[in-house]
Amino acid sequence: MNLGALSLEKAPRFWTPVRFFITAPFFGVLAALIVFMDGGQLFQSRWSMASLAVVHAFTLGYIAMVMLGALFQMLPVVMGAALPQAGRAAAVAHLVMTAGALCLVAAFLRQEPALFVAAIALLVPVLVLFGAAVVVAIFRAGKTLTTGRSVQLAALGLVVTVVMGAWLAAGHAFAVPLDRSFTNDHAAWGFLGWILMLVIGISGQVIPMFLTTPQYPKYAGKGLVYLLVALLGAGSLVPLRELQQLVVVLVSMLMLAWATLTLYLLGKRRRKRFDITDRFWRTGMLCLVLGAGANLYGYFGGTVAGTDISVMTGIFLLYGFAVSVINGMLYKIVPFLVWLNLRMPVVMGKLEPGTKYYTPNIHEVIDVQPMKIQFAFHVAGLLLLVASTLVEGVVAYAAATAVLVSSLLLLANLSHATRLYRKYAGQVIAVR
Amino acid sequence: MKKRSLDVRGLEAPEPLERILDALGTLPVGEQLDVTHWREPLLLYPVLAEHGWQYRAEYDEQAGIWLISIWKDGH
Numbered sequence: 310m311n312l313g314a315l316s317l318e319k320a321p322r323f324w325t326p327v328r329f330f331i332t333a334p335f336f337g338v339l340a341a342l343i344v345f346m347d348g349g350q351l352f353q354s355r356w357s358m359a360s361l362a363v364v365h366a367f368t369l370g371y372i373a374m375v376m377l378g379a380l381f382q383m384l385p386v387v388m389g390a391a392l393p394q395a396g397r398a399a400a401v402a403h404l405v406m407t408a409g410a411l412c413l414v415a416a417f418l419r420q421e422p423a424l425f426v427a428a429i430a431l432l433v434p435v436l437v438l439f440g441a442a443v444v445v446a447i448f449r450a451g452k453t454l455t456t457g458r459s460v461q462l463a464a465l466g467l468v469v470t471v472v473m474g475a476w477l478a479a480g481h482a483f484a485v486p487l488d489r490s491f492t493n494d495h496a497a498w499g500f501l502g503w504i505l506m507l508v509i510g511i512s513g514q515v516i517p518m519f520l521t522t523p524q525y526p527k528y529a530g531k532g533l534v535y536l537l538v539a540l541l542g543a544g545s546l547v548p549l550r551e552l553q554q555l556v557v558v559l560v561s562m563l564m565l566a567w568a569t570l571t572l573y574l575l576g577k578r579r580r581k582r583f584d585i586t587d588r589f590w591r592t593g594m595l596c597l598v599l600g601a602g603a604n605l606y607g608y609f610g611g612t613v614a615g616t617d618i619s620v621m622t623g624i625f626l627l628y629g630f631a632v633s634v635i636n637g638m639l640y641k642i643v644p645f646l647v648w649l650n651l652r653m654p655v656v657m658g659k660l661e662p663g664t665k666y667y668t669p670n671i672h673e674v675i676d677v678q679p680m681k682i683q684f685a686f687h688v689a690g691l692l693l694l695v696a697s698t699l700v701e702g703v704v705a706y707a708a709a710t711a712v713l714v715s716s717l718l719l720l721a722n723l724s725h726a727t728r729l730y731r732k733y734a735g736q737v738i739a740v741r
Numbered sequence: 742m743k744k745r746s747l748d749v750r751g752l753e754a755p756e757p758l759e760r761i762l763d764a765l766g767t768l769p770v771g772e773q774l775d776v777t778h779w780r781e782p783l784l785l786y787p788v789l790a791e792h793g794w795q796y797r798a799e800y801d802e803q804a805g806i807w808l809i810s811i812w813k814d815g816h
Contacts, residue, residue, distance in 0.1 A: 517780060518754045524780070579751050645755055652759070653788070671755060 323650040323730060325399045329378025330639055331723055332407055336370025337632075337716030339414065341709045349705025352697040355619045356489075362417035367627055368499060369410035369432070373467075375635050376507055377402060377439060379642065380460070383511070384446055398442075405435040416481070425482035429475045440468035459510025459534040466502025466538075470495060494545045501560060502541050504631050506534055509567060512634075516571070519641045520587055521579040529570055537563060557608050564601035568594040585680045589637025592688060596629025614699050621698045628712075629691050636687060636719060643723055644674035647730045668733070674726050683722060686715035742812065748777045750806065758784055765794065765811065773812040781807050 340363045344351065351360035381399045409431030416424035443464035447457045473495040480487040513525045537560070544556035572594045575587055603622040612618065648671040693708035747764050749757035761776055768774055776782070781798065789796050789811060798809045 521751065521753050580753055641754075648755060649758075649784075652762070 322396075323646055323734070325396050326378040326382035327643065327646060327727060328400070328403050329374050329381070329406075330643060331720070331727065332403065333371045333374045333635070333639075334716040334720035334723070336366045336374065336410065337719070338713055339370065340366040341713035341716065343414075343418070344705060344709035344712070349697055349701065349708075352620055352694075352705060353616070353701075355623060358417045358420060360620065362414045364623065364627065365410065365417065366414050367632065368504075369406070369413065372504060372627070372631050372635060373436070374403075374406060374410070375639065376504075377406065379511070379638075380439075380443060382642070382646070384443065384460075402435050402439060405431050409435065413478070416478070420481070422482040425478045429478050429482075433471060433475045436471040437468050440464040440471070456510050456514050456530075458531065459506055459513075462534055462538050463503055463507035463510060466498055466506050466541075470499040470503050473498060497541060497545065500626055500631075501537060505564070506537060508631070508634055509534060509537075512571065515638065515641070516574065516590070519645075520575065520584060520590075522574040523577050525570070525574065529567065533563065533567060554608075557605065561601040561605040564597050568597040568601075583677070585677065585684055586637040586641050588684055589633050589640070589687075592691070593630045593633035593637065596625045596633060596691070600625030600630055616698070618698070621695055624691070624694045624698065628694060633687065633691075636683075639719070639723065640675060640680055643726045644671050647671075647674045647726050650730060651733050669729060674729055675722050676725075679718065679722050679725075683715055683718035686711050686718060690715050743772045744775055745772060746775045746777070750777060750779045755784075757782060761785060761811075762788070768811075768813070770813050773810055776807075776809040776811065778807045778809060779805065782809060785809075 343359055343363050343366065347357075347359040351357045351363060354360060355364075378399075381395055381402075384395075409428050412424050412431060413428035415421070416428050441464075444461050447461045447464075450457065473491065477487060477492060477495055479485065509530070513530050516522050517524050540556050540560050540563070544553050544560075547553075572591060575591055575594075578584075578587065600622055603618050603625055607618045607622055613621070648669065651668045690708060690711035693704060693711050697705040697708045745764065745768065747760060749760050752760070757778060761774070761782070764774055781800070786796070794811050794813050796809060796811045798807060800807055
């Protein structure tokens, strides 16, 4: 028996995904600071540089960051698809992603060509390689589970989004005139082809597993993701205005249908006790419905209080939907990983007989009260962000404050879990 | 082979995994654990493989349940 080797062998498994998760709230903080510096001007136009900086702080630094971490964890265990050299690859990918996201945010804020070039040089290789590795790994695993297929399609969606994004960033760097409709395609692929596709795929596994809901019906998995990718392809490849209008309507209905189905399933949980992830997911689904509605309304020229509502749509879809479901899921995955990694040595009989060794109850890894408080700040942030698109002035500072506090509390709650892991993982060596 | 059965349906993750691992901890070589689960326990497989447990999983389409048999071959 070699417990030193055991703890070394186990440690990377815990940190492989967790380093990504812990980084996400820092980008929430960064986004809030940009809103402070900008003074709320960014809520008036999706095209302002501060607005683009905040969007990419969330999409790359928060959303993609967590999703990459989750995929490094999930692929081997849930889909039987191992990424080669996952531990080392994850460490490098994490560093490059963090640096690349920071470069892009800074590039938007400073309009500095060199920073755009640096962002492209960092983000394109890491994300395209990662996307390709996921596609290949799932093919190799040979499973055509709904989850596997939609994660594969999502990885393709990521690659398309990144390549389009690199083209747009090159436009900024070398002052090439940019076509704004191309930005819409980039955003559509990013949100629908990558984020939504992945959430639909993963939720089929994790929602019944962690929230004891009934399973999603089969058609809701495969049918939905194929329809989504077909609509997305048709919308961006066929330059027919009528067809594109039809695609926007159908995609909105698809989002509405899936959000409603998920809300219905959450209402059917077998265990009714309070669960913070349930609250985050309900918030997320509600925002997906509102975002789909706002997108449809805005697409056909609708305005609210005389302003175009694309910023509000973005807030509903990215902060209200994506950040909410991810935040909720982190409160399941991180305690689960702490529990699993502390439990394994005990289960597998690798300790001396009679050794007292503590493993926490999964529900005690992060206390409920601090998560509830963070949730309250998250929702306050969401409401204030939406309000900031309608009312100028001090509301933007209030929104930034709420997002800042919510991100810091998330960081504190996740750090509490990792400290617990560190403390008790260390004990394995201590009893040797 | 002597058999023990364990029903983990309706439990919230990670309780099914925890109960299965607890049961395996006291399962003598030569005995088999039959688990009834309402989803496929994908997280369990790598743990079993890594520690020398054999298993066979089948999905009962009509009942909508997974039946997983786990055992360790004697030396």
